[in-house]
Amino acid sequence: MSYLFFSFEGPEGAGKTTIVHMLANYLTEQHVDVIATREPGGIDIAEQIRSVILHPSNERMDARTEALLYAAARRQHLVEKVIPALKNGKVVLCDRFIDSSLAYQGVARGLGIDEILAINTFAIEGWMPTLTIYFDIDPTLGLARIRENDLREVNRLDLEEIAFHERVRNGYMMLLDRFPKRIKKVDAAQPIAKVFEDVQALIEPFLRK
Numbered sequence: 471m472s473y474l475f476f477s478f479e480g481p482e483g484a485g486k487t488t489i490v491h492m493l494a495n496y497l498t499e500q501h502v503d504v505i506a507t508r509e510p511g512g513i514d515i516a517e518q519i520r521s522v523i524l525h526p527s528n529e530r531m532d533a534r535t536e537a538l539l540y541a542a543a544r545r546q547h548l549v550e551k552v553i554p555a556l557k558n559g560k561v562v563l564c565d566r567f568i569d570s571s572l573a574y575q576g577v578a579r580g581l582g583i584d585e586i587l588a589i590n591t592f593a594i595e596g597w598m599p600t601l602t603i604y605f606d607i608d609p610t611l612g613l614a615r616i617r618e619n620d621l622r623e624v625n626r627l628d629l630e631e632i633a634f635h636e637r638v639r640n641g642y643m644m645l646l647d648r649f650p651k652r653i654k655k656v657d658a659a660q661p662i663a664k665v666f667e668d669v670q671a672l673i674e675p676f677l678r679k
């Protein structure tokens with residue numbers, strides 16, 4: 471089955487949420503049937519799992535428990551929201567997907583990309599994104615953006631040491647090397663309008679097909 475499923479990835483504060491909303495508005499104006507959603511979350515059960523994973527008081531959570539909870543939230547969100555939308559011909563924009571697990575749990579937590587890929591292969595049953603846009607940013611800049619945003623909750627992963635966030639970025643670099651056809655990089659340190667332009671340029675060819 472052919473479908474248009476775009477995921478948006480990157481470290482904290484890279485600008486994914488901002489651009490996903492801009493893109494959803496732009497595509498709606500172009501009369502494209504589009505939904506924007508996020509992980510972990512996007513539907514009630516997955517939002518409940520998100521609260522457990524990200525609550526700052528849950529700092530004793532084991533790394534494998536964390537990985538399994540992300541995969542469980544992903545599975546429920548996929549079957550309840552993403553797959554039905556794709557089957558109805560909608561374009562799906564997803565703020566984070568499997569590559570977050572590969573970079574954060576696989577690399578930054580040190581569980582291994584292949585191990586995390588294995589549990590997620592079980593969870594997603596082949597529903598991979600058509601295209602993944604990776605927002606590249608120095609984590610120090612991304613975290614500074616978040617601190618300046620009063621509306622943004624501070625979650626358990628934001629509170630990790632800077633070395634953790636640097637490993638996340640390195641993890642995404644490894645994924646770019648491993649999946650060069652699917653994952654494309656944009657420079658997220660640029661002004662918002664330029665980042666949006668770069669993202670549009672990556673997406674347009676798929677919409678024209």
Ligand SMILES: Nc1ncnc2c1ncn2[C@@H]1O[C@H](COP(=O)(O)OP(=O)(O)OP(=O)(O)O)[C@@H](O)[C@H]1O
Pocket residue numbers: 480481482483484485486487488489615616618619658659660661662665
């Ligand atoms: N290119 C940009 N230049 C400057 N500020 C930006 C840019 N993109 C986003 N911001 C601002 O940075 C903050 C974080 O943006 P946003 O929530 O979109 O990032 P995110 O990647 O979704 O973060 P997270 O994954 O940590 O939730 C917001 O206050 C947003 O307005």
Ligand SMILES: Cc1cn([C@H]2C[C@H](O)[C@@H](COP(=O)(O)O)O2)c(=O)[nH]c1=O
Pocket residue numbers: 482508509510540566567568569570571572574575625627628
């Ligand atoms: C899907 C997914 C997410 N994470 C991390 C990445 C962020 O630190 C939080 C989500 O917060 P956001 O404000 O919605 O970006 O969760 C992860 O570690 N693994 C995952 O699979």
